[in-house]
Every structure is written in C-alpha cells, then in structure tokens.
Amino acid sequence: MLRLxxxxxxxxxxxxxxxxxRPFPHLVIDGALAEAAVAELLAVVDExxxxxxxxxxxxxxxxxxxxxxxxxRALVAAWSAALTPRLGRITGAAIGRADLRAYAYRPGHYLLxxxxxxxxxxxxxxxxxxxxxxxPPRGGELELYRCEVAADELVVTEPAAxxxxxxxxxxxxxxxxxxxxxxxxxxxxxxxxxxxxxxP
Amino acid sequence: MTDLGALFAARAALVVPAAIGPAAxxxxxxxxxxxxxxxxxxxxxxxYDVVAEPDEPALCAALAALAADRLRPTPTAAPPPLAVIxxxxxxxxxxxxxxxHHDRVHDDHQLELVLDLSAAPVAGAEVHYRRGGQLYHxxxxxxxxxxxVERDGGVTCHHTxxxxxxxxxxxxxxxxxxx
Numbered sequence: 001m002l003r004l005x006x007x008x009x010x011x012x013x014x015x016x017x018x019x020x021x022r023p024f025p026h027l028v029i030d031g032a033l034a035e036a037a038v039a040e041l042l043a044v045v046d047e048x049x050x051x052x053x054x055x056x057x058x059x060x061x062x063x064x065x066x067x068x069x070x071x072x073r074a075l076v077a078a079w080s081a082a083l084t085p086r087l088g089r090i091t092g093a094a095i096g097r098a099d100l101r102a103y104a105y106r107p108g109h110y111l112l113x114x115x116x117x118x119x120x121x122x123x124x125x126x127x128x129x130x131x132x133x134x135x136p137p138r139g140g141e142l143e144l145y146r147c148e149v150a151a152d153e154l155v156v157t158e159p160a161a162x163x164x165x166x167x168x169x170x171x172x173x174x175x176x177x178x179x180x181x182x183x184x185x186x187x188x189x190x191x192x193x194x195x196x197x198x199x200p
Numbered sequence: 201m202t203d204l205g206a207l208f209a210a211r212a213a214l215v216v217p218a219a220i221g222p223a224a225x226x227x228x229x230x231x232x233x234x235x236x237x238x239x240x241x242x243x244x245x246x247x248y249d250v251v252a253e254p255d256e257p258a259l260c261a262a263l264a265a266l267a268a269d270r271l272r273p274t275p276t277a278a279p280p281p282l283a284v285i286x287x288x289x290x291x292x293x294x295x296x297x298x299x300x301h302h303d304r305v306h307d308d309h310q311l312e313l314v315l316d317l318s319a320a321p322v323a324g325a326e327v328h329y330r331r332g333g334q335l336y337h338x339x340x341x342x343x344x345x346x347x348x349v350e351r352d353g354g355v356t357c358h359h360t361x362x363x364x365x366x367x368x369x370x371x372x373x374x375x376x377x378x379x
Contacts, residue, residue, distance in 0.1 A: 056297070056358040057299060107365070112297055112299065114244065154242060154244050157242050157244060180244055185363060185365075
C-alpha cells in the first residue's frame with residue numbers, strides 16, 4: 001500500500017480548496033506521499049524503460065502506455081487503491097480506478113495546450129505527481145487556462161494559473177471541454193513525473 | 201480547372217534553396233511589419249502572429265512562376281499555369297506553434313508554397329507535412345528557401361514549436377496555388 005503524506009489529513013479543507021480553485025477545479029498537494037514511499041516509487045520508476053515521443057503537440061520521454069515490469073504494474077494498482085477513495089471524497093467525482101505513466105522532460109521538451117477531454121475515454125480527473133530530480137528543472141510548469149466555450153469550440157483562452165513541478169507535489173484537476181492546460185518547455189534540468197487519469 | 205494530379209506524375213514535395221536573397225527578404229519583412237501583424241492566440245490551435253492579406257502581388261507572382269517552372273513534367277514542357285488563391289504571412293517567436301488541427305484540409309488538389317523570410321535560421325523551427333499520420337516532408341529552417349508541396353485531402357501540416365531557448369522569430373509567407 002502506498003503511504004500518503006500528512007497533507008491528506010484534512011479532507012474538508014482539501015474539498016474546499018478544490019471547489020474554490022480557478023480557472024477550473026484543481027488541487028495542489030505538497031508532501032503528497034510519505035518520504036519512504038517517494039524513495040520506493042523512484043526505485044520502481046528507475047527500472048522502467050522510457051522512449052521518446054514527438055508530435056505536433058508534444059516532445060518528451062515516457063514509459064510505454066502499459067507498464068512493462070511487474071513492479072510498475074503493482075505501483076499503478078497501489079496508486080489507484082490509495083488515491084481513488086480519497087479523491088472521490090474530496091472532489092465528489094465518481095471514480096474507481098487510475099492509470100499512469102512516468103515522464104521525463106529534458107531541455108526542449110514540452111506539452112502544448114490541450115484539454116485531455118476526448119469522447120469515449122471517460123477521463124474524469126487528471127493528475128501529475130512530480131518526482132525529485134537529480135537536476136531540478138527550469139521551466140516545466142503546469143499552466144492552466146481560463147477558457148470560454150461556444151458551439152463546442154474554445155473561443156477564448158487566457159493563461160490563468162501556473163504550478164511549478166516541485167518534488168513530491170501532486171496536482172489533480174477535473175477533465176472537461178474547458179480544462180485547457182500545458183506543460184511549459186523545460187529550459188534546463190530534468191523534470192520527472194508520474195501522470196495519468198482517474199476513471200469511473 | 202486543370203487537376204494538378206493530372207499535371208504531375210508524382211505528388212510534389214520539394215525545397216528550392218535561395219529562392220529569395222537576404223536583402224529582398226528583409227524588405228518583405230519590413231513591409232509586413234508596416235502592414236501590421238495580428239496576434240492569434242487560441243492556444244488549443246496555435247500561437248503566432250499573422251498578416252492575413254500581405255500586399256505582395258509581385259513576390260507572389262514570382263513564386264508562382266518559380267513553382268510552375270520547377271513542376272514542369274519534362275524540361276521542354278511548358279510550365280503549367282498556376283494562380284494564387286491566397287497568401288498569408290506568419291511569424292513564430294519563442295514559444296509559438298501552429299498545430300495540425302488548426303490546418304485547413306484541402307480536398308481539392310492545390311499547391312502550398314512556404315517561403316522562409318527569416319533573418320537567421322531558427323533551430324528546430326520546421327514545417328511538417330504528414331500523409332496518413334506519417335511525416336513525409338520536413339521543411340527545415342533555411343532563410344530564403346521555398347517549399348513546394350502538392351496538397352490533397354490526405355495531407356496535414358503543422359508548424360513546429362519554437363523553443364524558448366531561441367532568440368529569433370521565424371517568418372514565413374504561405375501561398376496556396378491552383379492550376
């Protein structure tokens with residue numbers, strides 16, 4: 001079982017923060033995991049191969065869509081078991097499972113603005129958990145946009161919030177047609193993270 | 201209207217180096233500045249400056265003639281007549297991009313010309329053309345170079361992200377031509 005940090009203890013406060021967050025519901029939880037759990041997690045991720053991925057929207061390195069080691073499969077299960085009930089209570093979202101991949105953003109890597117919302121994929125909550133890095137990154141912030149939607153299209157997009165990739169920080173946000181966000185380019189260093197979604 | 205597919209045996213995708221010299225490119229950039237760029241910032245599609253209607257009839261005609269010459273099926277054949285449908289100038293600075301789903305899909309045969317008007321090469325700033333998701337024509341940053349691509353409904357295009365580590369902007373004149 002993944003040991004969570006004390007930051008989770010006050011669920012009513014986290015729920016209030018979730019509801020108050022702008023430009024769309026999100027949470028930033030520092031100290032998300034107990035220190036011992038961070039070390040265990042790093043050891044598992046270190047054994048998983050990563051591959052380069054590049055398209056018009058992104059350039060980064062990541063593990064394969066499905067875990068290739070038993071250890072990472074176990075981590076995904078533990079992550080889902082530890083976080084799904086708590087995040088369900090905090091956000092009010094009906095969620096039952098999670099998936100995740102590990103990502104490495106090196107200088108020049110980025111993920112341009114997108115919403116994560118795709119019909120048929122049932123993504124309810126998105127998350128990014130930042131791992132300690134041997135070379136703390138410059139850049140690589142998660143940037144959230146305020147959007148206006150008309151006729152199923154975004155007609156206004158404005159930068160609204162910036163979240164630094166601090167170690168042992170978990171960011172969770174609601175996935176919807178207007179949950180526009182990006183990972184700003186890493187200009188130096190190495191940004192290590194786990195990211196994925198919670199599903200019904 | 202003549203179908204370009206009937207004119208050219210193979211689908212065209214080529215780059216003509218040094219189609220415009222540095223001094224002439226600088227003059228065009230200055231005229232574009234005077235005409236005025238508009239910021240496009242619906243960032244789920246793109247982030248760039250644009251001149252939607254650059255007033256460059258002589259340059260556009262010269263580029264159309266150059267493309268027609270390069271696309272002759274044989275050296276002795278007459279160049280196909282090509283007409284300019286429209287033109288726009290785009291300027292991408294550090295952090296800018298144009299995504300593929302912001303691209304117009306052309307289900308009739310057209311030629312797309314991209315003239316690199318930049319003052320200096322901007323490393324990694326490229327134009328990519330894909331067919332069926334596969335990259336088949338990569339236009340690297342090369343000031344003065346002209347890319348000529350035949351487009352149909354299966355081709356998509358995007359302008360790659362310009363790194364914030366770059367100091368310069370890339371300036372491109374984009375023309376659509378029809379036979």
